[in-house]
Amino acid sequence: MFLAFFEWCDGLAMSQAYRQSLYLFALTQSLHLVAVTTFVGAILIGDLRLLGWGPVGESRARIARSAQRILLWAGLAVLVTGIPQFTTHALTYQRSWLFVFKMCLLAAALLFTATVRRRVAIADEGGLPSWVPRAVGAVSLALWMGVTVSGRLITYYG
Amino acid sequence: MSSIVPTLEWLEALGWTTAIRESPWDYPLLETAHVASVVAFAGLVIMMDLRLIGVAFMHAPLAQIQRRLFSWQMAGFVPSMATGVLLFFVDPLRFYGNVFFWVKLVLLALAGLNALTFHLKTYRMAERWDEHPQAMGRARRAGVVSLLFWSATIVSGRLIAYNWFK
Numbered sequence A: 001m002f003l004a005f006f007e008w009c010d011g012l013a014m015s016q017a018y019r020q021s022l023y024l025f026a027l028t029q030s031l032h033l034v035a036v037t038t039f040v041g042a043i044l045i046g047d048l049r050l051l052g053w054g055p056v057g058e059s060r061a062r063i064a065r066s067a068q069r070i071l072l073w074a075g076l077a078v079l080v081t082g083i084p085q086f087t088t089h090a091l092t093y094q095r096s097w098l099f100v101f102k103m104c105l106l107a108a109a110l111l112f113t114a115t116v117r118r119r120v121a122i123a124d125e126g127g128l129p130s131w132v133p134r135a136v137g138a139v140s141l142a143l144w145m146g147v148t149v150s151g152r153l154i155t156y157y158g
Numbered sequence B: 001m002s003s004i005v006p007t008l009e010w011l012e013a014l015g016w017t018t019a020i021r022e023s024p025w026d027y028p029l030l031e032t033a034h035v036a037s038v039v040a041f042a043g044l045v046i047m048m049d050l051r052l053i054g055v056a057f058m059h060a061p062l063a064q065i066q067r068r069l070f071s072w073q074m075a076g077f078v079p080s081m082a083t084g085v086l087l088f089f090v091d092p093l094r095f096y097g098n099v100f101f102w103v104k105l106v107l108l109a110l111a112g113l114n115a116l117t118f119h120l121k122t123y124r125m126a127e128r129w130d131e132h133p134q135a136m137g138r139a140r141r142a143g144v145v146s147l148l149f150w151s152a153t154i155v156s157g158r159l160i161a162y163n164w165f166k
Helices: A002-011 A013-020 A024-050 A058-086 A088-094 A099-120 A133-158 B002-011 B014-021 B028-054 B063-088 B094-095 B099-120 B122-128 B133-159
Strands: none
Touching: A002 A013, A002 A058, A002 A088, A002 B002, A002 B014, A013 A058, A024 A058, A024 A099, A024 B014, A024 B028, A024 B133, A058 A088, A058 A099, A058 B028, A099 A133, A133 B028, B002 B014, B002 B094, B014 B028, B014 B063, B028 B063, B028 B133, B063 B094, B099 B122, B099 B133, B122 B133
């Protein structure tokens, strides 16, 4: 079922243009890394605050709200630069267990960030036991670092 | 410059550098640790830059957020430097012949210089940043320059994988 989708991605004009160009893929990959770095930075500042470290002079909710705007823009840039990388090598990724693992981890991280992490970050600071934000910060950090690390390892073991 | 080549050849032939280079796990894990620590370090630097420029975390006083983030930025910087130096030791001739490696080093030095200037000059006016327009202007300029340098450092670092100019 999925094979047809991967083959369609591989056959797109954009994928062919990327495969034929010497520079396009490398430059997109580089911009993807800048976008990922910005995205992870916005996650990290929120997670540090949830863990009770970092900018503790500010409320969790204020840090989370400000970081959310960066997350949206950087997330968009990650997506825009990530899609052509995926379609260009879609048939290789189709056979990669690490790619599947990264995508599952990414889905879990996105879901966790948009639901549990968001709720805890904007919740009244006195209304939660202190271990809850700490646990949420730790899980978020582990999930996003897992996405970053597994994404890099695809080059070697994908 | 070419007199350094025998030293690099000696470094590359060492037992432990050869072992890491040829191991199916060591080199990939070392490079992954480098990328993860660079992303953590530069990510937090970019957050500070966005605050300096005035596009995020505007409710937090500049001096306070800088003080709180600095140790975490360093917690990312130290392992990124250590793994970066190790990566060079393990494969010195490849890096030596790669133009993007040298571009990255120059950008790294410029970014470092900008950070040092910021800490020695602009940061001394930290308490006045939020109410003093002139200090604010300097801080904003430092933020823009830092953002450009670190982004360019990341781009050139990624491009080391592609040696277009041999």
